[in-house]
Amino acid sequence: MINSLVPQLDSMRSFGCAHPAPAPSAPKPRRLSWVEPLKGVALLWIFLNHVSERLWGGPWAGNPDGDWPALNGRLAQLKPLHDGAPWGLAANALRYLGWLGDAGVGVFLVVSGLGLTWACLGRDPGEPLDTGKYLRRRVGRVFPLWIAAHVCILLGPAIAGYRVSLADSQLYWSMLGIRVLPSQLYFGVSAWWYVTLLLQLYLVFPLLWRVMQSGGAWGLVVLGTIALAVRAGGLFYFHHYLDAWSRGAIFITRLPEFLLGMMLAWWLHQTAGATRGTISRLTIAGAGCVLLACGAAASVTLIGMSVTPLLESAGAFLALFALLAGNRGVASTSSTRSSKAPFTPGQSGAGTVNGAEGPDAAPPAPPRIRSAVNPGRRGFIPSCNSDAPRRRFASAWTTSAIPGASACETCRVDLALDWIGRHSLSLFLVHQPIVNALLPKSGSDWTPRRVLIGTVLACLASVIGAVALEKFTSIAGKVLGDLRGRWAGAVSS
Numbered sequence: 001m002i003n004s005l006v007p008q009l010d011s012m013r014s015f016g017c018a019h020p021a022p023a024p025s026a027p028k029p030r031r032l033s034w035v036e037p038l039k040g041v042a043l044l045w046i047f048l049n050h051v052s053e054r055l056w057g058g059p060w061a062g063n064p065d066g067d068w069p070a071l072n073g074r075l076a077q078l079k080p081l082h083d084g085a086p087w088g089l090a091a092n093a094l095r096y097l098g099w100l101g102d103a104g105v106g107v108f109l110v111v112s113g114l115g116l117t118w119a120c121l122g123r124d125p126g127e128p129l130d131t132g133k134y135l136r137r138r139v140g141r142v143f144p145l146w147i148a149a150h151v152c153i154l155l156g157p158a159i160a161g162y163r164v165s166l167a168d169s170q171l172y173w174s175m176l177g178i179r180v181l182p183s184q185l186y187f188g189v190s191a192w193w194y195v196t197l198l199l200q201l202y203l204v205f206p207l208l209w210r211v212m213q214s215g216g217a218w219g220l221v222v223l224g225t226i227a228l229a230v231r232a233g234g235l236f237y238f239h240h241y242l243d244a245w246s247r248g249a250i251f252i253t254r255l256p257e258f259l260l261g262m263m264l265a266w267w268l269h270q271t272a273g274a275t276r277g278t279i280s281r282l283t284i285a286g287a288g289c290v291l292l293a294c295g296a297a298a299s300v301t302l303i304g305m306s307v308t309p310l311l312e313s314a315g316a317f318l319a320l321f322a323l324l325a326g327n328r329g330v331a332s333t334s335s336t337r338s339s340k341a342p343f344t345p346g347q348s349g350a351g352t353v354n355g356a357e358g359p360d361a362a363p364p365a366p367p368r369i370r371s372a373v374n375p376g377r378r379g380f381i382p383s384c385n386s387d388a389p390r391r392r393f394a395s396a397w398t399t400s401a402i403p404g405a406s407a408c409e410t411c412r413v414d415l416a417l418d419w420i421g422r423h424s425l426s427l428f429l430v431h432q433p434i435v436n437a438l439l440p441k442s443g444s445d446w447t448p449r450r451v452l453i454g455t456v457l458a459c460l461a462s463v464i465g466a467v468a469l470e471k472f473t474s475i476a477g478k479v480l481g482d483l484r485g486r487w488a489g490a491v492s493s
Helices: 035-056 071-076 086-099 102-121 131-153 169-175 190-237 242-247 251-270 281-298 308-325 388-398 412-422 424-438 448-492
Strands: 004-007 278-280
Touching: 035 086, 035 102, 035 308, 035 412, 035 424, 035 448, 086 448, 102 190, 102 251, 102 308, 131 169, 131 190, 131 424, 131 448, 190 242, 190 251, 190 424, 242 251, 251 308, 278 281, 281 308, 412 424, 424 448
Parallel strands: none
Antiparallel strands: 004 278
8 A cells, every 4th residue: 555645736727826726625734743853854964964074074076165176076085985894884874974964954944944934824814924023033043042152162172172262253243143254154163154044044034925925836936046046156156255155155045945945835735635646655755865866966066056955955855754754644624714715825724833932833733633642742742652553553554644743653763853853953053063072083093983982972962062052041041031120120210
């Protein structure tokens, strides 16, 4: 029996319409329970990327800069480094898989666009996006941990040799989230360039949402095409700025991945109740692997780098989606959307991918789901039931394969990935300095045993560091809030 995952659209003619044709009765958007585990896998992939780059250096493929070698040199770097012994095979697998880890960043971009759009699709009909409230929420989610992380790297000599001075102006630009110049991009912790990109995409999302409301998905397609053309032009125009441009220092170079997530959210919302025709999980995974392979092959040329991030991000997302969403169907409920009125983005329902309030608010679990989850745990962590394995197997093969609220899941791997996904920002901020501190540098002598022990310790230390960073941020927030309250009281008196 072929498992089905995503229902196909009954009519693709509505894809580009601002007011698509009436859709069949469908349930309201719900929490996409597979998103957090998917983020967890993406973060582990980024962690593996930094491990492999620490041990073997970064690949030329996918990383053009002013000193990019000739094509023969880029290809020569991809040759296996060891013989056919078990360790040699494992080392090469780790090296190649790690070097593909930049796709994990692309997955986060896709998920960001999907999550913001999915939340907006659940707002009340006709209600405009409150840009001020939206931006305050985004800033409140990112900047407390971001500032706290900068306070921590002031202890640079104690953390993997990072040395940051209070007299360095780059520190303050970085704290503001500005890392767009070559001298700023890799300041302190090199992986933090991604936060600047994320903040830029947060800023332009209200405009993208308006484009989607007025022009439908085709409006996003046009924007994505323009962004790809601009990216390609910059790759051939810039020289000293080539690395920053290709990486994503300016949001437009990575906008297509974000737009892809927005279109996926629109599509999932539109097909939430469709039952005709399905795409098998194996087909989606295969398509994802093909796209990922095409992106990797294109990454060795400059013209190929114009589409490599999009291909790799889309491929990685589809592969992980097929893997993680296959057991997570939606229990059908009666629809509250009228089939007589045309659907416009933002109509009917409330939804979330992260359990936030307001535009990101999580709706109550529907009746058929509530009994299968533990409502007392954050993120709808499933409760344990004696017949969970049987229901999980049945869900994987017989549910209407629409990704959404989870059926009963008790797998420890699922719970671990869910935890990693929910704490992905703090883990992202702390893991690279820890990896650099515990693993040997490329070119130095090391043994498999040292690498294994160092990697395990880096995983554990990253978890501890992430929890400590969150705790420090919480305590600092409470102290600052108390001081502000006292100051306000003193001024008013």
